[in-house]
Amino acid sequence: xxxxxxxxxxxxxxxxxxxxxxxxxxxINRAKDxxxxxxxxxxxxxxxxxxxxxxxxLWTHRxxxxxxxxxxxxxxxxxxxxxxxxxxCQNFVLLPIYRTNGR
Amino acid sequence: MDGRALLDVARELAAGxxxxxxxxxxxxxxxxxxxxxxxxLGRWGFAPPPRDRVHTFARLTFVYATDPGLKRIxxxxxxxxxxxxxxxxxxxxxxPFVSPRISASALNDAESAITLLDxxxxxxxxxxxxxxxxxx
Numbered sequence: 037x038x039x040x041x042x043x044x045x046x047x048x049x050x051x052x053x054x055x056x057x058x059x060x061x062x063x064i065n066r067a068k069d070x071x072x073x074x075x076x077x078x079x080x081x082x083x084x085x086x087x088x089x090x091x092x093x094l095w096t097h098r099x100x101x102x103x104x105x106x107x108x109x110x111x112x113x114x115x116x117x118x119x120x121x122x123x124x125c126q127n128f129v130l131l132p133i134y135r136t137n138g139r
Numbered sequence: 140m141d142g143r144a145l146l147d148v149a150r151e152l153a154a155g156x157x158x159x160x161x162x163x164x165x166x167x168x169x170x171x172x173x174x175x176x177x178x179x180l181g182r183w184g185f186a187p188p189p190r191d192r193v194h195t196f197a198r199l200t201f202v203y204a205t206d207p208g209l210k211r212i213x214x215x216x217x218x219x220x221x222x223x224x225x226x227x228x229x230x231x232x233x234x235p236f237v238s239p240r241i242s243a244s245a246l247n248d249a250e251s252a253i254t255l256l257d258x259x260x261x262x263x264x265x266x267x268x269x270x271x272x273x274x275x
Contacts, residue, residue, distance in 0.1 A: 085228060087194035088220050100240060105247050109218060110211075117210040122203045125210075129218045131225075134238035 039068050040076040047081040047092050059124050063094060066115065067130060071108055073099035075135065092128045100134040108132065142174025143253055146246065153242035158233070162226035164242035168249040169219040173197055175253050176216060179260055183270050194220065206269040208259050215252040219245055 041064060051060045067077060078095040082088070112130050145167045152164035176197040177187060188196045198220065201213025222245055225234055235241040259269050 082221050082224055085224055086191065088198075088224065089195075091217075091221060093221055093225075095234070100238060106240075106244050109244065109248050110215075110251055113211050113214045113218065114207075116214055117207055122199075122210070125214055126199065126202050126217060129214075129221045131218060131222055131235060132241065132244060133235045134240045134244075136238045136240075 039074055041079070042076070043079040044081055047079045050081050050090060050092060054127055056124055056127065059120055060092070060128065062119075063116075063128060063130070067094060067096060067112075070111065070115075071096045071098060071130075071132075075099060078133075091126070094128065094130040095133050096130060097133045097135060100136050106132070142171045142178060145171035145174070146250060146253075149242070149246050149249070153239070153246055156239075158236045161236045161239050161242040162230075165219070165226040165245045166223050168242070168245040169216075169223040172212075172216055172219060172249045172252050175256055176201065176212065179256055182260075183266075185273070200273060203274050204269065205272040206259075208255055209269050209272065212252045212256055215248055219249060 051057055064077060064079075068074065074096055076097045078097065080093050080095060082091050082093050084090045109130070109132070116125050116128070149164045149167035149171060152160045152167060155161070155164070173194065177193060180197065180200060181187060185200065187193055198213055198216045201209045202217065204210055204213070222235065222241070225232070226236070259265050
């Protein structure tokens with residue numbers, strides 16, 4: 037099944053400014069493989085706040101798998117830590133949007 | 140008060156029935172982990188920076204450590220920080236707060252990271268090895 041991926045232009049521009057498009061594409065492909073119940077991926081740029089610089093969020097729209105504890109996030113972080121240097125890790129996060137009742 | 144005490148509040152909020160409860164719970168989970176990291180770094184001899192830089196200090200000190208456990212804790216702080224941004228600054232977008240499960244997920248991730256931090260801190264040999272991997 038093909039998982040739709042939408043990327044906000046400002047997020048893509050940010051990735052290109054970082055020179056990390058190859059790493060970003062690897063993350064997208066990895067997410068397609070490992071995120072349970074994945075329906076789509078929406079990539080957005082999180083603007084800078086007082087506490088954090090700008091960064092890219094891979095929002096994973098998911099069918100709620102209904103378990104009390106979802107280890108996906110922790111597994112993802114373990115893979116990120118093992119795969120990329122901090123200069124890459126610090127710019128990207130993956131977060132879930134659990135769909136309920138078809139929303 | 141220890142930062143982890145905020146987990147109890149995060150848990151109470153996660154049991155709430157409204158979007159506001161979920162958003163608030165995510166913020167408490169983030170701050171629980173942030174303060175545990177700051178407290179641990181203080182005990183390990185890393186002086187905290189001025190208040191406006193503590194978020195970056197806590198996050199990047201661990202993200203740039205080569206110890207895999209510390210790095211995972213730093214990246215968890217990064218993820219919870221981004222989620223907290225959505226919770227506190229993007230009220231016009233329902234986003235992840237369409238489901239109350241997001242607050243349970245954030246709570247579990249913060250708890251797991253604090254447990255890992257405790258494990259590293261409680262073992263003198265592992266702690267010393269981990270601290271050596273933190274860049275000056």
